[in-house]
Amino acid sequence: MQADRIKNLFGDRLKEQEPLAKHVNIRIGGPADFYLEAKSSDEIVRAVEACLADGLPFVVFGGGSNTLPSDEGFRGLVIQAANRGWSIDGERVYAEAGVPSAFLARKTAEAGLTGLEWAVSLPGTVGGAVRGNAGCFGGETKDALASVDALRVADGKVERVVYTPVDCRFGYRESAFKRSADIILDVEFELAHAPKEACLAKLDAVLSQRKLEQPSDNPSAGCMFKNFDFTDEADIAKLKAALEVPEAFLKAKRIPAGWLIEQADLKGTTIGGARVSPKHGNFLVNLGNATASDVLQLISLVKMKIRDLYGVQLEEEVQLLGF
Ligand SMILES: Cc1cc2nc3c(=O)[nH]c(=O)nc-3n(C[C@H](O)[C@H](O)[C@H](O)COP(=O)(O)OP(=O)(O)OC[C@H]3O[C@@H](n4cnc5c(N)ncnc54)[C@H](O)[C@@H]3O)c2cc1C
Known part of the structure; x- marks a missing residue:
């Protein structure tokens, strides 16, 4: 298996024979031949391009909370989306795929924005939540989503695309991303202003409910x-x-x-x-x-x-x- 380009690009940061059990919630999984924590969207894109050029199989994941790796691990490169930029502009919230969903829920509630409180108890990242249209306590990822910036991977080529919620074809734990090789790079949500205390109280209610049930x-x-x-x-x-x-x-x-x-x-x-x-x-x-x-x-x-x-x-x- 050729991995020259990816090795040249990331040097020591590229781990070899990395146990996937270390990176998923269920703590199961054999070694990935190569493992990269990609700290920006640009790094994800460059890693994917290098894999395509080398013919190296690859997969992108986020928090590993909804993933079961095989006992044999993965023959190729596992890319962890660890791009964690985020910002708030009025009612618009921008988050890179690697931002933890629970973190974003808290930060938006603290900013007096309502719509993501349900996600404060959701493990994993924004990218994983969009792909699976994760939801709980009456909320779903699709509800507040405005757009998704993704990397389309097809026929050995990559292209940046922006999807509307309709393009994403969301359903119950479903989205178009489950049926494509697209990689989610960043996401925009549209929330609504609300009293901060009410948003924070919702966070507490969700966390207490989760503790009871799970x-x-x-x-x-x-x-x-x-x-x-x-x-x-x-x-x-x-x-x-x-x-x-x-x-x-x-x-x-x-x-x-x-x-x-x-x-x-x-x-x-x-x-x-x-x-x-x-x-x-x-x-x-x-x-x-x-x-x-x-x-x-x-x-x-x-x-x-x-x-x-x-x-x-x-x-x-x-x-x-x-x-
Ligand atoms: C204790 C516990 C409780 C949970 N409760 C809920 C719940 O209430 N509701 C719910 O919906 N889910 C729940 N989940 C499941 C999980 O938290 C969600 O599905 C979460 O959104 C997955 O995010 P992740 O980043 O961990 O995804 P990962 O496990 O990392 O990945 C899941 C899938 O998405 C793909 N993926 C991840 N990131 C990207 C990306 N950037 N681009 C393209 N593909 C990507 C991966 O390849 C994989 O196929 C729970 C999990 C645990 C462990």
Whole structure:
């Protein structure tokens, strides 16, 4: 594998055989051949261009909070988006992809801007949040998004492009970025002025709620599965025959994956070092010595049981790296 250009560009800053477990929340993952913490958008662009010229595979990630790397790691360059510039101009907020979402939520609330408070408990970066349209406590990344500046990578070439929210085709934990090789470089949000005290109170409320609901004792990648959205009652006929489905879920046309897992009595199920959290069914936690293979086996088991019992096909929310 040729990596001359990337080595010449970044010298000692380029790590070799870097364990990915060190860089992801779930603390699992073998070595990346090469690893770069890119401190600016320009560095991300130059690294990508060097990889394309050398024919070196690459991947860009952010905070690693929604990523499960394989036990074998990654053959090529893993670029961590660590571009962390941000600024506020009136109601417009500009943030580079590597800015931690929770940091931006706090800074905007402190500036008396409302719209991102929900993200104060969200692990990871703005880039990762945009790609997955992350959300919680009634907020979603798309809600306040004004534009995305991205690097389009296609046919061995790169091009800077600006996307509108419509271009991004956001859905529930979905965006056009999940179906392209585009790299998110920076993002603009449009927020609204509000009393600072009210914004700060919202931060506190979100953090308290998170503490109540979420297991914090073992590492995880957050919710492993997307909640199940249905359009037709026929999609949940088997589920309704097996369980009494709460009215609120039927009204929202969304069945929480964690609830399904709990009903199927899967909480606490363990394979190797991976366990379905006894506190929250949608969290698969690393007991300390889990491998990616343990987690994948547990994912398969959960999906199979839920499909067999309720006719519901769960889909992973977590992003796999290096499989
Ligand atoms: C304890 C815990 C709680 C969580 N709670 C929630 C929650 O309530 N709601 C929710 O939606 N999510 C939740 N998550 C998941 C996660 O925090 C979000 O998905 C987050 O937005 C991911 O950001 P990240 O930077 O960590 O992404 P990463 O894990 O680094 O990357 C995720 C994916 O995005 C890609 N990516 C990252 N940055 C870029 C970029 N700049 N350009 C292109 N692609 C990129 C990566 O290649 C990967 O495929 C939780 C996770 C944990 C660990």
